[in-house]
Amino acid sequence: MSSPAQSVVQSVDWLAIAPPTLAAVVALVVLVADLFVGDHRKALLGWVSVAGLAAATLLLLPLLDGGHATFCLTGDPGVCSYTADHFALVVQLLVLGGALLAALLSVTALKDARADLPEGEFWFLLLSSAAGAALLPASRDLATLVVALEVASLPAFALVGLRHGDRRSSEAALKFFLSSVTATAVSLMGISFVYASTGTLHLTRVADRIQDVDGQLLTLAQTGAVLTLVGFAFKTAAVPFHFWVPDTYVGAPLPIAAYLSVIGKAVGFSGLILVTVVALPSYADVWGPALAVLAALTMTVGNAGALRQQGTRAHSAVRLLAWSSVGQAGYLLVPIAAAAYTDDVRRPVGSTVAYALMYGAVNLGAFAVAALVGRTKSLNRVTDYRGLYATNPLTALLLAFFLLCLAGLPPGVIGLFAKVTVFSAAVDAGLGWLAVVMAVNVVIALFYYLQWTALLFRAPQGAPEKHHVPAPLTAALTVTAVLGVVLSGAPQLVLRFADTGLF
16 A cells, blocks of 8 residues: 555656757756866867757657656656657657757857857757757647746747847847746736636646536636647747747847747747647637638738848848748648637647648758858848859759749749648638638749749859858758758658557
8 A cells, every 4th residue: 555655756757858858967067067168179069069969869769669758747657748649759850950050050059159159058049948848749738738828939039139239139139038028927827817727737638627617617718728729839930929020030149040940930830730639629619710710811911021122132041931931821821720610620630730830940041051152251142142053053953943842833842842742731621812812922932932032043243152061050051952852752651650659
């Protein structure tokens, strides 16, 4: 017979929590090592961080057999706060792999920035944010979900404004911080309402209890559900919570803009999936139409914003990628909305994850090329890419390939495959009007993607300027290019890999 003290002691599955834990431990090691490493050896901190993220990514392999969960209720071992199921592992691969590529871009950016970016603080913040982002998809209670969301977000605020003496960077960080904190406060209020009406924070128990709430608490539960979704809608940069994106991407160091464009979205969408499909399936008639409208607005506003960018404007390349990321967020919302209209939610959720994997690989590749051009063209205008093929043929071809993937045109077959998958999810769910809106937006996006692509092969203005490609940038470009080419040759691999075991 166990004593009362023994009944509350939980064993920890250290293997299950190893990936985010390792990222957090390496962050602390880098922060402490920064105190003892001389200025001429600060670059070592970057390579330690890259190695730590690579090791954290590799630690996902022993978890592929499934069945790993920890921090479970002693009275009900089936209800856990951390579950390393297939859904969590796929999103963690996207998060940690994306953070690794952003770290490779950062190694070069920090070297070029010299004293403008403090290296120790930069790597500590990046690793801390990656640890929080990796924790979130495995979270299965609302408290852990919010903690993971904030651990991923708070270091990102500091990373955006970390550049010394840069007013634009500081303004971007302040806008990002204030808008995010407001959304988090609203979301926390919603979670408190959900807890007050259900008496639990665990997602599966919320799903069971919220459909049988007493009449007096029904309004409280409904209000809590809506407010909880607001915070995650902000993280996905869904309209009207998108206004921080362009200025933040321009003000942040370019590797951090790349990080936010992919990892920030992975965090937002995984949290949104967990809250809607796992915790609030009985409210599908509420969040389904709301997300469908948000998807239509987001893709339309994002593509319209990208279409309006002037190529001669300072930082127009980064702004175009920022508005493009808003438009892509709209496509990612479509299958989540479709999940409200179908009994088998695995397929639409798998479509979102598959699209996120495609988008993560090719968008990081596009940012890697932007980082390369930005080393010699500090204003990073779209017109600065004119004639890139004449000076760097391979780099120009890679950027053209990445842009065609984002547009969904051959030879970027993986982009076309991902869009067709999302489109079919909307049609199968009976959301024909949303499929039409998506088709129109895909056509609109073709214009600015193809316009940028064509510019790469035009005759250069002035003397051609050769771009030296450092080893870390070469590695990032190589990885993203290989992923894009392989997946374009066998696009079905993405959908099979993304087929989620969440349900």
